[in-house]
Amino acid sequence: xxxLEDIPEMVLPIKNDLTSGAAEIALRAINIFQAxxxxxxxxxxxxxxxxxxxxxxxxxxxxxxxxPLFHMSNAVLMATSNCQTIDEIYxxxxxxLMEFExxxxxxxxxxxxxxxxxIPPGELVFAYSFSSTVVSCLLNARSKGRYFxxxxxxxxxxxxxxxxxxxxxxxxxxxxxxxDTAMGLILPSCRVAFMGTDCLGRxxxxxxxxxxPLALACRELGIPxxxxxxxxxxxxxxxxxxxxxxxxxxxxxxxxxxxxVRVLNQQFELIPFSLLAGIVTExxxxxxxxxxxxxxxxxxxxxxxxxxxxx
Amino acid sequence: xxxLEDIPEMVLPIKNDLTSGAAEIALRAINIFQAxxxxxxxxxxxxxxxxxxxxxxxxxxxxxxxxPLFHMSNAVLMATSNCQTIDEIYxxxxxxLMEFExxxxxxxxxxxxxxxxxIPPGELVFAYSFSSTVVSCLLNARSKGRYFxxxxxxxxxxxxxxxxxxxxxxxxxxxxxxxDTAMGLILPSCRVAFMGTDCLGRxxxxxxxxxxPLALACRELGIPxxxxxxxxxxxxxxxxxxxxxxxxxxxxxxxxxxxxVRVLNQQFELIPFSLLAGIVTExxxxxxxxxxxxxxxxxxxxxxxxxxxxx
Numbered sequence: 001x002x003x004l005e006d007i008p009e010m011v012l013p014i015k016n017d018l019t020s021g022a023a024e025i026a027l028r029a030i031n032i033f034q035a036x037x038x039x040x041x042x043x044x045x046x047x048x049x050x051x052x053x054x055x056x057x058x059x060x061x062x063x064x065x066x067x068p069l070f071h072m073s074n075a076v077l078m079a080t081s082n083c084q085t086i087d088e089i090y091x092x093x094x095x096x097l098m099e100f101e102x103x104x105x106x107x108x109x110x111x112x113x114x115x116x117x118x119i120p121p122g123e124l125v126f127a128y129s130f131s132s133t134v135v136s137c138l139l140n141a142r143s144k145g146r147y148f149x150x151x152x153x154x155x156x157x158x159x160x161x162x163x164x165x166x167x168x169x170x171x172x173x174x175x176x177x178x179x180d181t182a183m184g185l186i187l188p189s190c191r192v193a194f195m196g197t198d199c200l201g202r203x204x205x206x207x208x209x210x211x212x213p214l215a216l217a218c219r220e221l222g223i224p225x226x227x228x229x230x231x232x233x234x235x236x237x238x239x240x241x242x243x244x245x246x247x248x249x250x251x252x253x254x255x256x257x258x259x260x261v262r263v264l265n266q267q268f269e270l271i272p273f274s275l276l277a278g279i280v281t282e283x284x285x286x287x288x289x290x291x292x293x294x295x296x297x298x299x300x301x302x303x304x305x306x307x308x309x310x311x
Numbered sequence: 312x313x314x315l316e317d318i319p320e321m322v323l324p325i326k327n328d329l330t331s332g333a334a335e336i337a338l339r340a341i342n343i344f345q346a347x348x349x350x351x352x353x354x355x356x357x358x359x360x361x362x363x364x365x366x367x368x369x370x371x372x373x374x375x376x377x378x379p380l381f382h383m384s385n386a387v388l389m390a391t392s393n394c395q396t397i398d399e400i401y402x403x404x405x406x407x408l409m410e411f412e413x414x415x416x417x418x419x420x421x422x423x424x425x426x427x428x429x430i431p432p433g434e435l436v437f438a439y440s441f442s443s444t445v446v447s448c449l450l451n452a453r454s455k456g457r458y459f460x461x462x463x464x465x466x467x468x469x470x471x472x473x474x475x476x477x478x479x480x481x482x483x484x485x486x487x488x489x490x491d492t493a494m495g496l497i498l499p500s501c502r503v504a505f506m507g508t509d510c511l512g513r514x515x516x517x518x519x520x521x522x523x524p525l526a527l528a529c530r531e532l533g534i535p536x537x538x539x540x541x542x543x544x545x546x547x548x549x550x551x552x553x554x555x556x557x558x559x560x561x562x563x564x565x566x567x568x569x570x571x572v573r574v575l576n577q578q579f580e581l582i583p584f585s586l587l588a589g590i591v592t593e594x595x596x597x598x599x600x601x602x603x604x605x606x607x608x609x610x611x612x613x614x615x616x617x618x619x620x621x622x
Contacts, residue, residue: 154565165569173571174571175571181524185577185580209495213527253488266489
């Protein structure tokens with residue numbers, strides 16, 4: 001049987017995954033909850049609830065920038081909090097996970113329809129980092145018969161831009177690829193740009209580092225940049241800044257730096273809404289003013305609440 | 312004895328050097344001219360002049376963005392064009408090379424004095440790519456007792472930013488290093504930014520790719536960005552766009568890209584003067600309006616003239 005101490009190791013592959021998008025990682029986290037529940041024979045209901053809490057917290061800590069992990073974990077804890085029996089816990093947890101998965105999939109399909117309309121036929125489209133939502137939108141557009149080419153850059157240090165190039169090429173989309181700093185040479189030929197989202201709140205949008213210079217370049221060149229995200233990425237203000245906890249080892253950037261050189265490896269950054277043409281969600285293409293209505297409705301389980309620095 | 316056909320091989324190390332600055336490479340090119348002249352025993356003066364022309368053109372073609380290679384080659388051809396005897400050619404060539412080297416060194420020293428005044432004590436300073444001019448300015452400031460730290464990024468794909476980090480750390484300057492797209496996370500802590508220059512003309516400044524997004528970010532954050540360059544990098548309008556010839560092999564970016572993925576590897580880009588706080592030269596800190604007086608005085612040897620697309 002899994003022990004509580006095994007949980008950090010179970011979530012390690014999620015913690016170390018620097019090349020998958022937030023929605024994709026959330027789907028994998030469902031398996032971790034299911035594995036925990038499939039292996040609780042000798043436990044009472046309180047002990048099972050404790051495991052769910054520890055699993056939830058471990059998943060959130062593994063990728064603090066990725067809102068879907070938070071919301072899925074939160075949904076499991078909220079759904080099971082009033083359950084008395086082990087059976088009730090199992091059923092509530094299963095239902096919460098299934099509903100969350102269905103929400104992700106339904107969102108993806110509605111978002112893809114909106115993105116389809118934003119892709120000008122025959123043109124170059126820029127896509128940054130690796131977002132499973134953006135990928136499914138582009139592949140959907142291609143399969144519906146829209147012809148276009150995609151430009152993407154490497155996304156150092158994890159190089160998930162190469163994964164994007166590979167996946168799109170496999171799906172029959174012609175790809176133009178270059179290194180990150182060369183975006184200024186190819187962007188002027190692009191008509192629209194898309195990026196995924198890790199989380200989004202009233203102060204702005206959090207995504208893979210490099211999104212901010214991309215957004216500046218798009219504004220300078222007059223290229224509309226859309227963030228593509230289901231509303232399951234929306235979070236409260238204090239949760240938004242959790243992404244700053246996601247420091248990674250310096251060795252991922254430079255294995256053996258010389259003495260006197262300090263190497264930084266942060267993976268996410270905040271992009272202000274003023275740099276975006278819009279936020280493509282399953283609720284339509286939203287603007288900054290629309291965010292509050294979704295954020296203010298978010299209920300958070302007691303054990304996952306953060307202390308607000310303003311309270 | 313070297314043959315004319317050997318010249319492309321002699322300049323190959325310069326063509327393939329992606330991590331050295333333009334001024335540094337010009338100093339190495341002096342050795343190539345000297346090697347050509349040290350090995351002409353059986354040749355007449357016309358044959359020696361022909362070799363100088365072929366060497367000049369090969370050096371310019373090796374790094375078409377790097378203005379000092381052009382000006383040094385041009386100076387050699389201009390100085391020797393009216394020479395009759397072999398001795399005259401030797402002396403004229405030697406003098407031209409020595410004067411060019413002296414000009415580079417004198418420029419560097421005057422520029423370093425100006426840059427010293429631009430470095431705020433105790434602050435973070437951003438430096439991009441690898442410029443021997445910028446390096447000598449920073450090391451000079453440190454050796455004159457100014458304490459500051461330098462932030463630099465990798466400069467994919469050749470990673471000359473690591474070379475910069477290493478050289479500065481060896482010189483006793485503390486360095487903060489990260490990958491290129493993370494510039495937005497560290498730039499807000501910097502008080503000033505410097506970059507080198509490969510060539511500069513009335514339309515703008517040419518430097519390593521990535522300089523343009525850096526310049527946009529600096530403007531957005533209100534950080535003054537200075538180009539640091541001797542006026543030996545100034546060129547005429549048509550010469551400026553020669554940098555677009557400097558395509559590099561795709562394999563330097565991605566060794567084995569999948570089918571359907573086209574990989575671009577261009578190394579230089581144009582930065583408009585409007586994004587710069589100033590151009591630090593041996594003639595003082597110049598602005599766009601000052602450029603013309605230097606550009607209009609440039610005399611070019613007949614064999615190095617480009618056909619202007621507007622003539």
